[in-house]
Amino acid sequence: MKKYHIEKNTIQETLVIPLFGRLVCSERFPALFSDPEAKRICGSLDYDFEEKRKKMESPAGLFGALEVAQRQYDLLCEVKNYLGEHPEAAVVNLGCGLDDTFSKADNGLCRGYNIDFPDVIAVRNELLPAGEREQNIACDLNDYSWMDLIDQTDGVVFFAAGVFYYFRTEDVKKLFLAMADRFPGAELVFDICNERGAKLMRKTWLKEAGITDVGAYFSLEDPKELSLWSGSFRQVVSRSYMRGYRDIYNDVSLLHKLMIRFCDGLVKMRIVRISFKENTAD
Ligand SMILES: C[S@@+](CC[C@H](N)C(=O)[O-])C[C@H]1O[C@@H](n2cnc3c(N)ncnc32)[C@H](O)[C@@H]1O
Incomplete structure (x- = not known):
């Protein structure tokens, strides 16, 4: 079977963390998560998952897996809520990696756009080819030409999972303002943590994965x-x-309960939703 390569020590390689986290959670917390696609996709990548598994199956590693799987659940809830009111909307996955939220949210009417760097989209086109009403777009998010491809006639919900940490604050701000200007009335949902959380991410997730040339910058x-x-x-x-979105506190071990409290209270891990004004000229 052909295996697809993800370039090491790049921002692109970070896509492996949530993908593998979703696989591990499906195995370890089957009552909460089921993601057969994550297993299929990991099996098609040329990547040392055994090493990653050792780290992710430690108590702290397992908590990280829970975070990324729960994050996908949360963002999916946001997308479905938006589609409840705008069933034919555009669903835009910013920094999509190999995440398949669009197919999980697809109501048969909405349109999906998955945006990432060209090398990621090349692998995505092989492993998660765009379906009907779906488009994979190879573009740096900081090159706003991708915005021209989004049909906003019936509303737009943007989501980004684990993406903006790797952006400088001034670039996040520029991007959000450009989006608000281009897509009045749209919603944008994403995850964020504070500076302590960003430091932890650099020291744990990225360092352990050997992704040492990538920084985590944006935090709130x-x-x-x-x-x-x-x-x-x-x-x-x-x-x-x-x-x-779904309180998993009572479903996890005592250690993970403590970690949930730590993340809520001291790391300020949140899912944020920004609703843009209908008309920015108001
Ligand atoms: C941690 S991964 C998350 C992937 C996916 N959202 C998920 O949850 O599985 C971060 C993703 O953002 C993408 N990314 C980061 N900066 C980007 C940029 N400037 N333009 C496009 N994609 C970007 C990376 O290539 C990577 O696929």
């Missing part, structure tokens, strides 16, 4: 800070990662 102590970025944001709200 309080997502409400985003309201000050632009008059084009109608509303900014946030919820706990592990308890805000």
Whole structure:
């Protein structure tokens, strides 16, 4: 069977962390997560998963797996909520990696766009080829030409899982303002943590994975800070990662309960939703 290569020690390689986390959670927490696609895709990648498995099956590693699997669940809830009101909307996965949220949310009417760097999209086209009403777009998110490809006639929900940490704050701000301007009335959902969390990510996830040339930059102590970025944001709200959409506190071990409290209280891991104003000229 042909195996697909992901370039080591690059931002692109970070896609392996959530993908493998979803596989591990399906095995270790089958009552909470089921992701046969993650298993199929990992099996098709030329990557040393055995090494990763050793690290991810430690108690701290397993908690990381829970975080990324729960994050996908949370963002899927947001997408489905949006589609409830805008069934034919565009669903845009920013920094999609090999994540298949669109097919999980697909109601038969909406349109999906998955955006990532060209080398990731080349692998995605092989392993997760775009379905009907779906498009894989090879583009750096900081090159706004991707925006021209999104049909916003019936509304747009953007989501990004584990992506903006690798952006500099000024680039995140520029991107969000450009999106608010181009897509009035759209929603943007993504995960964030504070500076302590970003440091932990550098020291644990990235270092352990050998991804040492990639930094984690963007963080927020309080997502409400985003309201000050632009008059084009109608509303900014946030919820706990592990308890805000489906509370898994009672389903996990004592150690993981403590880690949930740590992440909520001291790392400020949140899912943020920004609703752009209908008309930015208002
Ligand atoms: C941690 S992975 C997350 C992948 C996916 N969202 C998931 O949850 O499985 C981060 C992804 O963001 C992509 N990414 C980071 N910066 C990007 C940029 N400037 N333009 C496009 N993609 C980017 C990386 O290539 C990688 O696939």
